[in-house]
Amino acid sequence: MYNAKKIVKNAFRISKVRGESAIRLRIPGGDLDARHLDTIKNLAEKFGNGSVHLSIRQGFEIPGIKLSQLPEIKKFMGQMIYDIEKESNVILDTPEEGYPSAGTRNISACIGDRVCRFANCDAPLLARKIEEVIYPNDYHLKVAITACPNDCIKAHMQDIGIVSGVVPEYDSSRCISCEACIDNCRLRVSNSLWLENHKIVRDEEYCLKCGECILKCPMGAFTRGKSLYRIIAGGRTGKRNPRLANTFIEDASEEVVLAVCKNIYSFIHRNINTKLPKEHVGYIIDRTGFETFAEEVTRGIVMNPEAKVLKPNNPGYFYKYRDK
């Protein structure tokens, strides 16, 4: 009667209630034009049970819909999902038939520099740029972007996490040695700043590029230099060995971030265990080994000069604190 596999690929759930389903809406970067809420409300009230579930990936799930009504529902929401994906320059050819794939999950992002003072980038915008590169791939992949190392979006629990950072540039002629940057870095970050001969010294080995010294400076002696990203990989929940993502590339440019996100699909394609219904990237990396992963995912990418591909089992997110 119904093709469950096709329904799932079409981004609808198979409910525990026989004959029922739930709609899963992609909201790249968790950033939605408020006008779509009308359509979402109508979907829930007309076809569902009147409720909307906010998923952890920042998508909307509309439960209690009838499998028998799927064609009608897809027609009803076609224009909306077309419009939302178009914001990321993804053009759905047949939006009235629903989403073409569901394996690559919604890309989540913190609110970024649209609101947050700590943010080093426009995270929802970067989410859309990544959406453009990777959707509608169907391999199972979870990506999240956090605009600073506080990682409010939990990028460390994703297959691929993007942690935005900034290189602080220091102009000693504007510094009044108030030590606000030093105190903050010692108490809240990695203690990578100190005062020497009335000037601030920054230890690049320890600096996380969180940019908080820039925020703390009352003089503008610290300003924003280059925007660079930490790409972390292999974070996962799940039953077998849940764990945090490990640093994979440090100080990548935005171009490198996008290229890595694109390349990861050929890595999955080559190495996935096709006997399983689906396989998480973390398990694939475990099987191929980190070296193969790193080699295949960076293949053909021209790295920006600052970028460093790290070895496996590096200190990862367990950053070092300068113990002085």
Add this chain to the structure above:
Amino acid sequence: MKMLEITQGQADSVFESLSQKYRIIAPVEKPGEGRFSNTSLLTYDQAKSFKEIDFFKKTYFSPKEVLFPVRESLFEFKKSDIHELQEEIQPSIVFLRACDINAVGITDAHFLNNEKFKDVYYGRRRNLVKLFLIECKESFESCFCVSMGTNKSEDYSGFMRKVDNGYEIKVKDEELIPYFSQGKQKDVEPVFVEKDTSPLIIPKEIDVSLFKDDIWKEYSKRCSACGRCNTSCPTCTCFTIGDVLSEDSSDSGQRRRIWSSCQVKNFGLLAGNHDFRIPKGDRMRYKVLHKIRDFRKRTGFNMCVGCGRCDDVCPDYISMFKCIEKINQITDKKETNE
């Protein structure tokens, strides 16, 4: 005196000829230099054209660093030898509003008329600075210059107003008149703001009993002691002295005076680790009463010009304006009781 209207093209050539001699310091927008991601900083800096000058917005920092650099070298030393630095200082023209011109009057009082003591370092820069007035169409949200009596000034070399296709200019300084040979004659007079967004009464007498009042306690909780109110203020001139050593030597270097801030840690730190004014409320009291009481006792005028920058920049939304209002309420109550 000369009053005229010039086109953008004429202004460009005026700028070029002025730049031969003067640095033109004015409000300019610096993209990407804001504290937060993807923001710009509107501040004082050397302008590359009149076009670059923002005539309509208030700057984050004040123009005071033209006269009082953040780190000023006073002399060089090598062991016990010292010699004064003969720094070549280029003359400047600074574009600023009436409040900031009045603020220059206050920094003059600090450095040049301080009980017969004249600060040579400030003095040598002051002599080489000409002030160009820019006007405010209306009071910015946080301003209270009318209440402070600093909304007007006649102490300027010239005045410049941005109009649709050029500039309206009034030049008073004889030295500058020759630069303005082109253009159409036109009567030009600056218009000054006559009304604050919210007027404020400045208390006339502030009794020392206010020092112990509870109003300061609130600031101990709210203030994070970042010092932005001081660094953005056009009249704060506290500094500290530091010996900055040469890179390659531990017995030679420069003695510099470096801006300080009465709100940040260690400002009140003395030998033996004694620190008075540890509570941030005490620091706030020290600052506010210096601005509207102590300085006035010495000079006869207030040290605050009501530019509102301290309110604009405070990350904790602490307001000088509100604080003065609170002081008013206390002094009013006292007066009615007596």
